[in-house]
Amino acid sequence: MLMRTVFLTSLSLMLPLVLCAQPPLPRQDAVAPAGSGSNAQPTDMTIDWSGLPPKFLLRIDGVALYDGQNAMVVSGGDLLFYDLINGKTSSPTMALRDSLWNWPPTWNSISDLVEYDDTTNLIFNGGSYLWFDLGSTTVAAPVVFEGLPAGWGGKVDAALRWDLSQIWFIQGTEYVQWDLIQDTMTDPAKMSDWSGWPVGWDRVDAAFGSDGYAYFFRGGKHLVYDQLNQQFLRLPAADGQ
Numbered sequence: 001m002l003m004r005t006v007f008l009t010s011l012s013l014m015l016p017l018v019l020c021a022q023p024p025l026p027r028q029d030a031v032a033p034a035g036s037g038s039n040a041q042p043t044d045m046t047i048d049w050s051g052l053p054p055k056f057l058l059r060i061d062g063v064a065l066y067d068g069q070n071a072m073v074v075s076g077g078d079l080l081f082y083d084l085i086n087g088k089t090s091s092p093t094m095a096l097r098d099s100l101w102n103w104p105p106t107w108n109s110i111s112d113l114v115e116y117d118d119t120t121n122l123i124f125n126g127g128s129y130l131w132f133d134l135g136s137t138t139v140a141a142p143v144v145f146e147g148l149p150a151g152w153g154g155k156v157d158a159a160l161r162w163d164l165s166q167i168w169f170i171q172g173t174e175y176v177q178w179d180l181i182q183d184t185m186t187d188p189a190k191m192s193d194w195s196g197w198p199v200g201w202d203r204v205d206a207a208f209g210s211d212g213y214a215y216f217f218r219g220g221k222h223l224v225y226d227q228l229n230q231q232f233l234r235l236p237a238a239d240g241q
Helices: 054-058
Strands: 062-065 070-075 078-083 112-115 120-125 128-133 158-161 166-171 174-179 206-210 213-218 221-226 231-234
Touching: 054 070, 054 078, 062 120, 062 206, 070 206, 158 213, 166 206
Parallel strands: 062 112, 112 158, 158 206
Antiparallel strands: 062 070, 070 078, 112 120, 120 128, 158 166, 166 174, 206 213, 213 221, 221 231
16 A cells, blocks of 8 residues: 655645555545554544634635645635544644745645545546645646636535546535546536525535545535435535534
8 A cells, every 4th residue: 555654844734754565545435545654534434623722613614635644724814734534633734835845826726636546636626636646735727727617617615526436526515526547527417406505505515535535515514415325414504514
C-alpha cells in the first residue's frame, strides 16, 4: 500500500514525504490502508468530523484525501489537515494563500477540491481549477474546466472522487460523472431524486468520497451515503437546513 510520512508545520505547508513506489491508491481503501500506523477505526467505518475546529464545523468548503490517513479540509480561506482514522486535526489552521506555493492572489476561497490521482488534487473555484502537486505543495496556474453542462454556467459547487475511475461534479442538486478512463461525462442527474435526500437541501457546499461512503456537507451539517447499499446512513435534523 502507498505509505506517506507527513510532517505538518504551523508556519507553512512544508511537507516532506516518504513514498514507496506503487500504483495509485484505490479510493475504496482510502480511510485506513494497511500499514498506516494505526489500527483504530470507526465501528461503522464512517468518518467522525466532530474533531474539527468550530469554524470548520459551521461550514466546510472543500475536502480531499492527502494521504492514507489525512485529508485536506478547507473553510473559507483557511486550510487544515484532518486525521480521518482518529477523528482529530493533524495540523494547525493555516491560510490557503500562505500555505500553497503559487496560490492565485485573486482566489480568496474555493468551491471544492478533489483527488485526481495519488500525487495530484484538483482545486476548484467556480469553473476554474488548479493542479495541486502533493509532493511539492505547489499549484499550477488556473485553467477553465471544459465539458460541464451548459445549464451550469461553467461553475462547480462541489466535487468528489466516487471510486477509482470516476469524479463527480455537483451544482445545486444536479451531478455529472466524469469517467477518468474513457474521459467522458454523463448527462446531469438529480441527487434530490435519491430516496432519503433531505427536503430543503437544494445545494451542497462540499463533498468527499472515502471507503465506500460519500459525504455531502452543507452549512454545519452533513449526509453520509452508503455507496454499496445505495442508502443514507446519516441525515441532518428534519429542518432541512
